[in-house]
Amino acid sequence: MSFYTSLSGLRNAQTDLGVIAHNIANAETTGFKKSDTEFSDLVAGGRSADPRLTVGIGAQVSSIKQNFKLGATEQTGSTTDLAINGDGFFAIRGAENNKTAFTRNGAFAVDGQGFMHDGFNNRLQLYAVDANGDVIDTTTTIDAQIPQANGAGAELSGISIGKNGLLSASYVDGSVEPVGRVALVSFIAPTGLRQLGNSQWESTGLSGDPTYGMPGIGRYGNVLSGALERSNVDLAEEMVGLITAQRNFQANAKAVDTATQLSQTILNLRS
Template sequence: MSFFTSLSGMKNAETDLRVISHNIANAETTGFKKSNAQFSDVVATGSASDPRRTPGIGATVAAINQDFALGPIEQTGRSLDIAINGGGFFAVASAVSGDLQFTRNGSFTIDATGALKDSQGDLVQAFPVDAAGNVTSTTPGNGMVPVTNTAGSELSSVSINRQGLLIGAYSDGTTQTVGKIALANFPAVNGLRAIGQSKWEATGTSGAATFGEPGIGNFGDMLSGALERSNVDLAEEMVALLTAQRNFQANARAIDTATAISQTVLNLQR
C-alpha cells in the first residue's frame, strides 16, 4: 500500500509542477491570471474502524484555483490600450462563433470598417450612447466607429478615455462619442473556464455575466493608455517550484525505502 500512497504523492507533485510551469511561462502574458493547485488527503476507513488506527492512503487534487488578483499596471501611452483598475472583464464576441468571451487584456485595434477588435480579431462589446456620452441601452453590442462622419470627413484617430468612452476624431477637427466600453462581472469568477489567449468563458459554476459601466458598483475604473500585466510573481513561483521538486523527490525516496524493506522481508523468508 505504501507504494501507491507515495505514487499518488508523486502524481500530485507532477500536477503542481505543471501548474507552476504554466504560471512561469505566462509571466509576461498581458492579462494572465495565475493558478494554484490545492490538494486533499485520502483516508481508507469504515464505520467500524478505530479512528486512532486509521491509515491514510495518499493525496488527490482537490482543485486548481485561479487567482484573479489585480496585476501590475504598465503605462503604454497608446490610445487604444486600456486597463481595468478593479473588478470586471472586457467582453468580446468571437469572430468565428459569435459567442461571448471575457478578458482582462485591453490591447485593442480598429479595423478598416471601424470595428473595435482585440488582438485575436474578436469584437469588443460596448454600450450605445447619445451625443453627450450617456448610455442609452444596457445591452452591449459590437463597438463600431464610423469611418466617416455626417459631414463626410474621414476618421483620423480613435481613443478610449478614463470613463471608457470610445471617441472618434475626424479630419475636419470634430470628435464624436460613439460608444462606452461594457464591463462584465460574475457571481463566482473562480468558476470561469480558461480557454486560452488570456480569455475565459462563463460556466454554470460562474453564473451568467452581468454588464455594467466602468466605475459603477463592482466594476473597476478605466486606466487609459495602460495595460494590466500578468499577476505572476516569479520569485514566489520559483520557491513553489523548489517545494514541488522536493515533494516529488521525497515521495520517490519513500518508494525506494518501501522497496528495500519489501526486499529485506522476502530475503528473510528464504
C-alpha cells in the same frame, strides 16, 4: 499500501510542477492569471472504524484554483490599449462564431472597417449611446466600430477613451462624436470561469452568469486608456514553489525506494 500512498504523492507533485511551469511560462503574457494547486488527504476507514486507527492512503488534487488578483499596470501610450482598475472583464464577441468570451487583456487594435478587436477577430463590446454620450440600452451590447467619417464627410483624426469607458471619435473638422461606452462584466465566483487560452474565459455553472455593467460603477472598476495589465505571476514566489514541489517529489520517490528495500528484505528472510 505504502507504494500507492507515495505514488499519489508523486502524481500530485508532478501536477504541481506542471501548474508552476505554466505560470512561469506566462509571466509575460498580458492579462494572464496564475493558478495554484490545492490538495486534500485520503483516508481508509468507514463510519464503524476506530478513528484512532484511521490510516492515511495518500493525497489527491482537490482543485487547480485561478488567482484573479490584479497584475501590474504598464503604460503603453497606445489609445486602444485598455486596462481595468477593478474586478471587471472586457466582453468580446467573435466576428465569425458570434460567441462571447471575457478577458482582462485589453490589447485592442482597429481594423480597416473600424472595428476594435483583440487580434483574434473578437470585437470589443460597447453600450450604444446617444449624441450626449448617455447609454441608450443596458440590456444589449454592440460591436465597437468607429465611423471613418462623420455625417459631414470629415475624416477620422483620432479616438479617445475616458475612465468611464466612453469611446469618442475626433474628426478633421474639429467635431467630436461619442461612439459607445465600454461594457464590463463581473462574476459572483470568477474562480469558476473556464480558461479558453489567449487570456480569455467563458462562464460556467460554477462562475455564475455574467453581470454586465459600466466602468466607474461599483466593483467593475475604471478603464485606463494607454495601458495594459501585465501577468500577475510573481517569479520569485513561483521559484520557491518550484523548489518545494521538487523536494516533495524527491521525498515521495525516496519513500517508494524505502518501501522497495523493506519488501526485498522480507523476501530475503523468507528464502
